[in-house]
Amino acid sequence: xxxxxxxxxxxxxxxxxxxxxxxxxxxxxxxxxxxxxxxxxxxxxxxxxxxxxxxxxxxxxxxxxxxxxxxxxxxxxxxxxxxxxxxxxxxxxxxxxxxxxxxxxxxxxxxxxxxxxxxxxxxxxxxxxxxxxxxxxxxxxxxxxxxxxxxxxxxxxxxxxxxxxxxxxxxxxxxxxxxxxxxxxxxxxxxxxxxxxxxxxxxxxxxxxxxxxxxxxxxxxxxxxxxxxxxxxxxxxxxxxxxxxxxxxxxxxxxxxxxxxxxxxxxxxxxxxxxxxxxxxxxxxxxxxxxxxxxxxxxxxxxxxxxxxxxxxxxxxxxxxxxxxxxxxxxxxxxxxxxxxxxxxxxxxxxxxxxxxxxxxxxxxxxxxxxxxxxxxxxxxxxxxxxxxxxxxxxxxxxxxxxxxxxxxxxxxxxxxxxxxxxxxxxxxxxxxxxxxxxxxxxxxxxxxxxxxxxxxxxxxxxxxxxxxxxxxxxxxxxxxxxxxxxxxxxxxxxxxxxxxxx
Amino acid sequence: xxxxxxxxxxxxxxxxxxxxxxxxxxxxxxxxxxxxxxxxxxxxxxxxxxxxxxxxxxxxxxxxxxxxxxxxxxxxxxxxxxxxxxxxxxxxxxxxxxxxxxxxxxxxxxxxxxxxxxxxxxxxxxxxxxxxxxxxxxxxxxxxxxxxxxxxxxxxxxxxxxxxxxxxxxxxxxxxxxxxxxxxxxxxxxxxxxxxxxxxxxxxxxxxxxxxxxxxxxxxxxxxxxx
Ligand code: HEM
Ligand code: SF4
Ligand code: SF4
Numbered sequence: 001x002x003x004x005x006x007x008x009x010x011x012x013x014x015x016x017x018x019x020x021x022x023x024x025x026x027x028x029x030x031x032x033x034x035x036x037x038x039x040x041x042x043x044x045x046x047x048x049x050x051x052x053x054x055x056x057x058x059x060x061x062x063x064x065x066x067x068x069x070x071x072x073x074x075x076x077x078x079x080x081x082x083x084x085x086x087x088x089x090x091x092x093x094x095x096x097x098x099x100x101x102x103x104x105x106x107x108x109x110x111x112x113x114x115x116x117x118x119x120x121x122x123x124x125x126x127x128x129x130x131x132x133x134x135x136x137x138x139x140x141x142x143x144x145x146x147x148x149x150x151x152x153x154x155x156x157x158x159x160x161x162x163x164x165x166x167x168x169x170x171x172x173x174x175x176x177x178x179x180x181x182x183x184x185x186x187x188x189x190x191x192x193x194x195x196x197x198x199x200x201x202x203x204x205x206x207x208x209x210x211x212x213x214x215x216x217x218x219x220x221x222x223x224x225x226x227x228x229x230x231x232x233x234x235x236x237x238x239x240x241x242x243x244x245x246x247x248x249x250x251x252x253x254x255x256x257x258x259x260x261x262x263x264x265x266x267x268x269x270x271x272x273x274x275x276x277x278x279x280x281x282x283x284x285x286x287x288x289x290x291x292x293x294x295x296x297x298x299x300x301x302x303x304x305x306x307x308x309x310x311x312x313x314x315x316x317x318x319x320x321x322x323x324x325x326x327x328x329x330x331x332x333x334x335x336x337x338x339x340x341x342x343x344x345x346x347x348x349x350x351x352x353x354x355x356x357x358x359x360x361x362x363x364x365x366x367x368x369x370x371x372x373x374x375x376x377x378x379x380x381x382x383x384x385x386x387x388x389x390x391x392x393x394x395x396x397x398x399x400x401x402x403x404x405x406x407x408x409x410x411x412x413x414x415x416x417x418x419x420x421x422x423x424x425x426x427x428x429x430x431x432x433x434x435x436x437x438x439x440x441x442x443x444x445x446x447x448x449x450x451x452x453x454x455x456x457x458x459x460x461x462x463x464x465x466x467x468x469x470x471x472x473x474x475x476x477x478x479x480x481x482x483x484x485x486x487x488x489x490x491x492x493x494x495x496x497x498x499x500x501x502x503x
Numbered sequence: 504x505x506x507x508x509x510x511x512x513x514x515x516x517x518x519x520x521x522x523x524x525x526x527x528x529x530x531x532x533x534x535x536x537x538x539x540x541x542x543x544x545x546x547x548x549x550x551x552x553x554x555x556x557x558x559x560x561x562x563x564x565x566x567x568x569x570x571x572x573x574x575x576x577x578x579x580x581x582x583x584x585x586x587x588x589x590x591x592x593x594x595x596x597x598x599x600x601x602x603x604x605x606x607x608x609x610x611x612x613x614x615x616x617x618x619x620x621x622x623x624x625x626x627x628x629x630x631x632x633x634x635x636x637x638x639x640x641x642x643x644x645x646x647x648x649x650x651x652x653x654x655x656x657x658x659x660x661x662x663x664x665x666x667x668x669x670x671x672x673x674x675x676x677x678x679x680x681x682x683x684x685x686x687x688x689x690x691x692x693x694x695x696x697x698x699x700x701x702x703x704x705x706x707x708x709x710x711x712x713x714x715x716x717x718x719x720x721x722x723x724x725x726x727x728x729x730x
Contacts (some may be wrong), residue, residue, distance in 0.1 A: 087713060095558040096551045100543055103618075135545070136617040201717035204709035212722035225707045226538040243545055243622060246538035287718075501624075502536030503702065 002284040003307060003318040005327050005470070006195065006215035006358050008252065008336045009267075009278065010346045011188055012458060013364040015274040018186040020044050020147070022266035022275075025166055025192075029265050030252070035244025037109035037134045040146055041251035042266040044188040047401070048162040048176070049149045051187075053105040057350065058163040060082060065198050065235030065353030066291060080292045082202055082355055084232045090204055093213050099232040103243065107144040109134040135243070136429070147481040159184070164400040172394055183392040185364040187401075188274070190266060191238040191251035192349070192357030193217050195305070196291040197284065202233030213327075214472065215358065216281075217254045224248055235353035245501050255472075263467040273461070278334025278468040279327060280341070280358075281307045281318060291354045295404045295498075298351040306341045309334070330470035335457055336360065343446075343454055352404035359378075363402055363410065365417045368393045384422065384440060388414055412444070419444045420458075423451040490497040505677075510661070510688050515707045518695035525698035526706065539704040545618040552613055557605025563598040564641070572663060575656035582653045587632040591652050592645070599642045606631070606638055635691035659687065678695045718729075 026042040045051045055061055063084040070079075084099045112129035120127035133140040149158035155177070165173055175181060192234070193210075197217050207223035208230055210216070219230070219239070226246040230239040239250045241306040254264035262268065267275040282305045290301045307314045309331035318328055331337065339346040339362065346360035368391050388395065388411060395407045403409040419440040426432045441447065446454075457465065529536065546570075554619050571578045582588040609635050609725050610631050613623050665672035676687060697703060 092537075092710060095554045096547075097543060098551075100547065102547045103544055136621055138617060141590075196718070200719050204712040205707065206711065206715060206719050209719040209721045222534040224538065225704065225709070226541045227709070228541055228543065241541070241544045243542070245534075245535075246540040422581070491616050500536070501622075502533075502538050502540060502703075 001307075003281050003314055003315050003321055003323065004284045005213065005279050005281055005318075005323060005331065006193070007258065007470070008215075008280045008334070008340070009190075009193075009194065009359040010276040010336045010339050010362070011359065012276070012362045013185060013187065015272040015367055015458075016044070016186040016188055016364075017045055017272045018151070019047070019271050021269050021271045022188055023146075025265040025269040026251075029254070033244075034134075035242040036240070036249065038103060038106045039240040039242075039249065041238070041240070042188065043146065043163070043189045044154055044186050046147070046150055046159075046184050048155075048159040048164065048184065048397075049152065050158045050161050050163075052146065053101050053237050054144075055161065055163055056235075059235060062101065062237065064233060064237065065355055066196070067354070068292060071210075082198055082233055083235075084198075085202065085229065090202065090229060093229070094204070094227055097228050097232050100241070101231070102229050103135070104144075107146065108140060110140055110142060113139075116367070152182070155182075161189050162407070164397055167396050167400055167405060168394060172396070173359045176393075176397075181392050183367050185367045185393075187240070187349075187361075188266075189236065189349070190359065191217060191253070192236060192355065192359040193251075193253060195284075195287050195356035195358060196234035196354065198235060198353075198355050199239045202229040203227070204229060208239075211255075214255075214258070214470070216255050216258075217250070218252055219248050219250055219254075221245075221247050221249075235355060236352065236357070258469055259472040261469055261471070263469065264365035269465060273466065276335040276339065276461075276466050278310075278336040279329050279331040279470045280334055280337050281309050281314060282327070282394075283307055287356065291356055295352055296409070297405045298354070299347060299403050299406070299409055302351065302356055303341055303344065303346060305335070308341075309337065324471070324473055326473075327470045333468045335461070335465060335468060338453070338457065343450065345413060345417070345454070347402035347410070347413060347471070349402060350404070351402075361402060362417070363398050363413060365414065365421070366397070367460070368414075369418075383417055384428045384436060385443075387417060388418070389493065415440070416444045416446060419446055420451045420454050423448065424455055505673075507673050507677040510684075511676050512673045513728045514688070515666050515671070515691045515694075518691040521695045522697050529698055529703065537703055537707055538701075538708070540622070542619050542622050545622065546612065546616050549608060549612040549616070553605050553608035555605065556601045557609055560598045560600075560602025560605055561638075564595065564602060567595060567598075571652065571656050572660055575660040578656045579653060582650065582656075588650055588652070592650055595652060596642070596645050599638065599645060603638050603642060606635055610635065626696075626700045630696060630702065633689065633692055634698060637686065637693060639691055640682050640686040644686055648683065649678060661701065663686075 023040050023042045023044055030041060031037070031039045040052065051057065056064075059065060065083055066080040067083045068079075069081050074463050085093055110131045110133050113132050114129050114202075116127050117129050130139050131142050132138065149155070153160050160177070165176075167368060168176070170275055183253050192285060193215055194217065195215070197208070197210065200217060204227050205223055205225050207220045207225070209218060209220065211218065220417050224247040226241075226248070228241050228248060230248050231237070234427075239248050242249050254262070257268075259262055263277060267277055278418065286301075286305045290298070290305055293301045309315070319325075336346070340360050346362050348357045348360055351357070369387050384391070394410050396405075398414075399407040399410040402413075419437070422432060422437045422440055423446075426434055426437045440452065582591065613619050613627065613631065648654075658679065661673060662675040665675070676684060679687075693702070
């Protein structure tokens with residue numbers, strides 16, 4: 001057992017209101033420089049939709065993440081390889097990376113020629129501010145932008161091409177788009193700071209690494225040589241190529257903020273308060289075997305990797321590995337641990353990519369089950385679990401997103417979410433049959449106490465309960481001590497020389 | 504001192520000193536600037552038809568130069584039989600043409616695509632033009648002065664060894680045709696240009712990828728991990 005700590009995350013999708021405050025908070029701090037205009041280390045997508053970059057989930061197109069070697073050659077089993085390349089192909093592809101998205105897969109960033117509004121000579125027409133490309137500086141026609149398909153705008157083009165529809169029958173797909181049943185929800189995404197990151201594995205220069213103490217995945221800007229294999233290998237497309245500096249960049253989980261005890265900007269600013277952050281302890285010896293498990297075991301095995309931070313054996317082993325008491329203490333208070341491991345409510349996004357993502361999601365209940373009745377938004381409470389079969393978003397679709405297609409698994413999560421809901425409904429409204437609700441609790445293995453705790457941590461958590469930030473102990477080895485805003489609008493955090501594009 | 508002595512007796516040393524001193528200085532003072540400066544993100548299709556033929560072509564041709572430099576006698580012996588000479592010459596020509604094709608595509612792409620122009624520095628233009636002259640001079644030599652592979656081993660290689668022995672024998676090159684001289688001068692110009700351009704990327708060839716484990720974990724407190 002090799003006990004390591006990971007600063008892990010949980011997003012509660014029922015609470016996301018799609019306001020994009022998180023994205024803007026991130027952009028203002030980290031990606032408001034030339035070369036990064038198009039980057040959204042945090043982005044919020046409408047689901048169903050094609051996302052950002054367009055159709056990123058379609059690995060036939062982007063070839064991100066890992067796959068079982070046995071998919072190609074059945075004899076060597078259980079081992080995995082990068083979908084985009086192995087080491088040999090990594091070298092052959094240095095001159096041209098066949099799976100690199102181009103800027104058009106994201107969008108061409110632009111601004112407006114605002115000065116024309118002030119400087120135009122007097123005339124018969126109102127002056128207009130024409131859009132100007134932030135790359136070439138030339139006038140351009142805007143064809144796409146961040147969240148072009150927000151709230152299912154242009155759904156016949158975007159939502160209809162959602163890669164997660166793969167498992168749905170034609171009829172199911174059609175039903176999805178019936179006017180009266182139309183439904184969507186938001187999917188905020190940041191780097192998952194994976195346990196088996198494809199980005200790290202693909203970098204020929206070894207510029208990407210996972211920090212041992214907290215598991216944050218970073219690109220060393222001084223080591224990156226612009227081979228751009230990491231961009232291709234991340235199945236979540238969360239490494240971005242800076243076209244100006246010639247280096248790759250990615251979400252740094254605001255480590256300068258974490259190191260000074262503050263939540264990452266997107267977490268801190270989240271209006272819906274959907275975001276939770278905390279340490280989980282895991283057994284690093286299990287990374288390889290878990291990542292190469294059969295698809296329908298991936299979620300369970302990843303959960304099994306996460307260790308009980310109150311178990312004396314785990315604590316002893318963690319200490320032997322040099323983990324500080326304060327980190328173990330933070331792990332014991334971690335809200336992520338509770339949602340993911342204790343209550344088994346939160347699921348990883350697309351576990352079939354096999355990077356072992358450490359950002360977990362509670363799938364949304366309301367848009368999935370809710371409907372409009374006499375002009376009132378309602379959920380069919382009386383039907384208990386039966387309502388899941390009538391869900392407006394088929395369980396199949398949610399399974400594609402969160403459980404590698406295992407419908408039963410995602411249904412189990414939904415049953416728990418429903419049970420908690422019913423439990424509170426009996427208590428507060430009293431219009432349901434207590435015995436039925438008790439039956440639901442029994443079926444899902446939840447106790448009344450658990451329901452109360454889930455309810456509390458979901459609906460009424462304080463700031464300190466949502467973000468349990470472990471002390472990073474940089475006093476032992478200082479990478480950065482100081483105000484992160486010092487480096488605003490710069491590349492990286494602290495260079496001896498100004499980092500500018502090479503010759 | 505004659506012009507030939509300047510160009511072929513002094514300049515090569517200047518170039519080598521420059522490449523060593525400036526490369527090291529740049530590496531330690533501005534490591535951030537070491538990058539392939541890939542522009543594939545802004546334009547991918549034409550880059551494929553430029554970069555791939557260019558690199559495979561130039562790497563094979565450069566490799567050929569290097570092998571012949573190291574084992575000139577073996578090359579001369581190989582070329583003793585006509586069909587073997589033809590095989591060598593034709594392959595050299597083919598890879599040279601491949602490189603030229605790629606290079607022309609790269610130059611065309613830089614010149615015409617507005618996005619790529621935005622990430623083109625003056626040194627990029629200088630480098631591409633010098634490379635063009637160099638490749639054209641090389642191909643000219645291959646086509647018009649037969650058989651290059653033999654007299655490269657017979658004349659140019661002894662000249663380069665004389666440079667290494669610090670007693671440059673300029674007479675070996677001064678009698679050669681203009682295009683060949685241009686090719687030799689171009690080679691040392693590229694050596695001199697290397698640290699001032701994106702050519703530093705060829706020093707970054709990440710060979711250690713072959714043997715390192717896939718995952719990289721870095722501990723801030725190394726001593727704290729006992730295993
Ligand atoms: C050691 C092996 C080499 C590797 C791994 C390598 C890799 C690369 C890469 C990744 C690029 C960027 C392509 C892009 O825009 O995406 C590039 C560009 C370039 N390389 Fe190399 N290279 C190598 C050797 C060479 C050599 C030997 C030369 C010439 C003597 C050379 C000349 C160039 C030039 C001129 C460009 C710029 C192309 C443009 O206009 O965009 N490379 N190389
Ligand atoms: S999600 Fe983050 S850690 Fe995982 S592969 Fe992508 S960039 Fe790497
Ligand atoms: S700030 Fe929070 S609620 Fe708003 S879009 Fe982002 S994750 Fe959703």
